[in-house]
Amino acid sequence: MKNSFEYAALAPIVVLLGAGVFSILIEAFVPRTSRRICQLFLVLGSLALSFGYVLINATKTLVGDPATNGGQTHGLRQFAVNGATVIDGAGLFLQGTLILIAFVAALLLAENQVDPQGDAFAARSSTLPGSEDERQFTAQGWTQTEIWPLYLFCVGGMVLFPVANDFLTMFVALEVFSLPLYLMAGMARRRRLLSQEAALKYFVLGAFSSAFFLFGSALIYAVTATMNFGQVSVALENAGQDTLVITGIGMIAIGLLFKVGAVPFHQWIPDVYQGSPTALTAFMGAATKVAAFAAMLRVFYVAFGGMRWDWRPMFWVVAILTMLIGSILAVTQTDIKRMLAFSSIAHAGFLLLGVIATSASGLSSSLLYLFAYGFTTIGSFAVVSLVRDAAGEATHLSQWAGLGKKSPVVATSFALFLLALAGIPLTSGFTGKFAIFTAAIGGGATPLVIVAVIASAIAAFFYARVIVLMFFTEPPVDGPNVVIPSWFTKIAIGVSVAVTLLIGVFPQPLIDLIVSSGIFAS
């Protein structure tokens, strides 16, 4: 077998990882004062370049007929690096989604106007929280530009994740994007103990789940003698009934379910979402969800598609638990970030319906849902980062009372995001939910859809409660203020509002794009 490396097909990933390396060099050689600006140029530039390569790959003429290519009408559809990765329409769409989300999230991470002390990250995370050192570094206005190389590696790993075509590549991608996240989660400027605790929990539990994933891969390899998804699928047609296979599937599922935050592997989510710097939470909430679901869809559509009758019941149980527990626990949350965290758990449950459907419409509706959900999530956390008092972000729900009177624009956009999360028509959330419920009914999962609708109804309560709080309650006397951010955050919120509305009102062009990307190549 001749080794090959298709640079053109992998360019989006190569650009990002290469930029990550370059970013480290900036940290090493550029003077402290100009690092921020250099890093920003590098990050935004490499994201734009990477997106450009995705566009180029997506607009190439398709080799072969759409009928034999899973409905894909244009763009690359090829294996790369000896089958370790596969670039296909759906993979390209997911890569594009991830890069766009990463771009908007990078704008949020770059924000340094809302906190008088600097950006969202600790001046120096090596200092002890509350120590004299910390006070000094903060007073001197230090910032940690080291987050940018971490960020680039993280995004690079995520962009590899949806196109990984064997378990080993997938595991490497998983670790490449997870490790920087563990680190960045612990680097918040405010409430540092909470942040560090969150990072440690995230790391420990993440390692635990990675072990499951790796062990599962080993079991599958033991039976099929291959790591490649396509070959696994073929091999399982013969060896499918082996207990080792079933156990392997279960363990791989656990690894991925942890990443998407499905019950009962969800408990890290509220703690980590709350403890992390809010801009990073926005990125995590949106991008991790997209990447993890992208991988899960590929694994369970391609490698284990033939085994769906074995794993579907297990996913049914998990989906029901996830939707209900996510929605119900959100009801009594008093912290806005934790509430959004539980809402993200419930959304993971809705997205599982797309996995369970295992059909072309299941895939396309999941892609639509992920795109819509990603931007709504970024937007909502972006708004959270603006409501502040002297101690930092004011995340207790009671502090949000009367926000609509103080800052109608911000409150209205937050209300829009909440409505989208609740799935109210004319927002992107409704479009996504409608598509995914339809696909699930088409796949014979009507009882699941009924549970999903009930869970949506419960969820609507706590979304509506925040809206009522913001618009129909008198503001407290010494309540928090809405900080006027720099253009970075303004653009991020503006883009999120625009996407949320546009997909709600004119979803058709996006749906056409997704449908024309076809199903996964195998």
Next chain:
Amino acid sequence: MTAALIGLPLFGAATLLLGGRRTNAWGHFFAVAMSASSFFVGIFLFIQMLGRSGEERAVGQYLFDWISVGRFHVPFGLHIDQLSMVFVLLITGVGTLIHVYSIGYMEHDPNRRRFFAYLNLFVAAMLLLVLADNYLLLYVGWEGVGLASYLLISFYQHKPSAAAAGKKAFIVNRVGDVGLSIAVMLMFVTFGTVTFEGVAAGAPQAAPSHVTWIGLALLLAACGKSAQFPLQSWLLDAMEGPTPVSALIHAATMVTAGVYLITRAHAIFDLSSTARTAVVTIGAITLLLGAFIGTAKDDIKKGLAGSTMSQIGYMILAAGLGPAGYVFAIFHLLTHGLFKAGLFLGAGSVMHGMNDDVNMRHYGALRTAMKITYATFGLGYLAIIGVPPFSGFWSKDEIIHAAFGQNIYIGLATLLGAGVTAFYMTRMMAMTFFGEARWEKGIHPHESPATMTAPMLILALGSAFGGLLLVFVGDIEGWLEPIVGIGHSDHAVSNTILIPVTLLVVLVGAGYGWMTYGRRPVPVVAPENVSLLTRAARADAYGDALNEAVFMRPGQYLTRALVWFDSKAIDGTIGGLSAAIGGLSARGRKLQNGYARSYALTMLGGAVLIAFVLLLVRL
């Protein structure tokens, strides 16, 4: 050009409503100008149409795709043919006259601009109604005139009675509108289209029962808008609106929309004798009921409103006769539009001179004080009771004639109606213009200004000669024939017998009216010890009582029951559920204890669960 007909008054309404107080000074003139330009556009189109031969006179104008969803396509298209043209001229012509009249009538009203904006809005909506080329667009115009009518009836918002009358008109009309919406839906289900053309083409192939149901639904719609039994009750209350409104909307144009609808949908009614019978029956009941109510009203406008109901009953009845009657329905609609508008404007002029008093028992001997009003009202009177050669004679006689051709009882009903009409109109004339003056203290009747009398004079000329012109110069039958078919059929009774008989009946009615109210003094206070029939007529034939007993009370009880059910059963369940979810949530939170070790344990438990489910499936 066709679109300009609607566009001009719509632009007027928008300008006046959006322009606000800035347009106060010149707004009413602008509205008159818009209405008049629309009229001139109508004349222009009319002349163009005359230049073409019979079959080519209908012209469509496609504007844009209005709705296009799946199989459901509705164009925003206008369609102007001979039938629409008749309406366009009536609406814009009479409408412009009434705009002019309103300049004088509303001179001192602080909300004059709003009034003219609504009038323009009404004209635009009514034109859309008659120019639409499909039933759904017609529905838009239908609702538009309903809205304008509601706004104008309750124009004197400070009067609770006016506000209530507006609401009543709106709600009763809603009942009829349900009929129209059902008809449109049925049409789509049956024919797959809602255009006039498509429905007419599809009707012969459709199931007869569908056609009948569509016809009955359309009839319900017509009953609502045209104040036909059993939805007649709103029209009498609608007289709370300013008198020009009563003349324009509640006599000449809007209330005839039902007649237009039935004529326009003749393809449906031609195929269903059941629907036609229902139409004729409703028409006959209403024409007698309206006339009966008219005999006992002391309020001049309410008397005329009863008369309007009755005259529209004639038109509906004629439209229900099928091809034999459509032409005469439209013919009577036209002549009625002229003389009834004239009568209402006359009534408005009298009220203007009598300090807005509407009670005829306070009038009397006004013929000397208000000469022009007397003359124009008199011409209208002669026209409505059907004295030759005034306009009402030509149209009403043809309807009576055609009714006898259909059925002897229907014929007798129309004949009786003619007699009663003569009676109540004579009563009105006698109480208003003859006898001794019964004016209240401090009232000095005077003639109205020229802006008011000029339209009255024009309409009086129309009442006098409109019928002659339409029959001998306009050839109304030949004009409408391409649209609704041949007007004549075999008649049981010949006109040579019928005309003298009709005139005799009219003379008896008028004579009795004169004997009762012209020769004897009229008491200033309405006598109490009167017959049961008079009492019933005074109470609008108990229409409101009926509505109250049949619809309002049960409706109220139903609402109360639903409120009870909502607060006890539904709220109780939901409240209980939400409490349960809240409790569950509070308990579930305890699992989220913050220890990484317990999280890992949960994950391990989850792994066991997953393994268990996976293996369970395999067994």
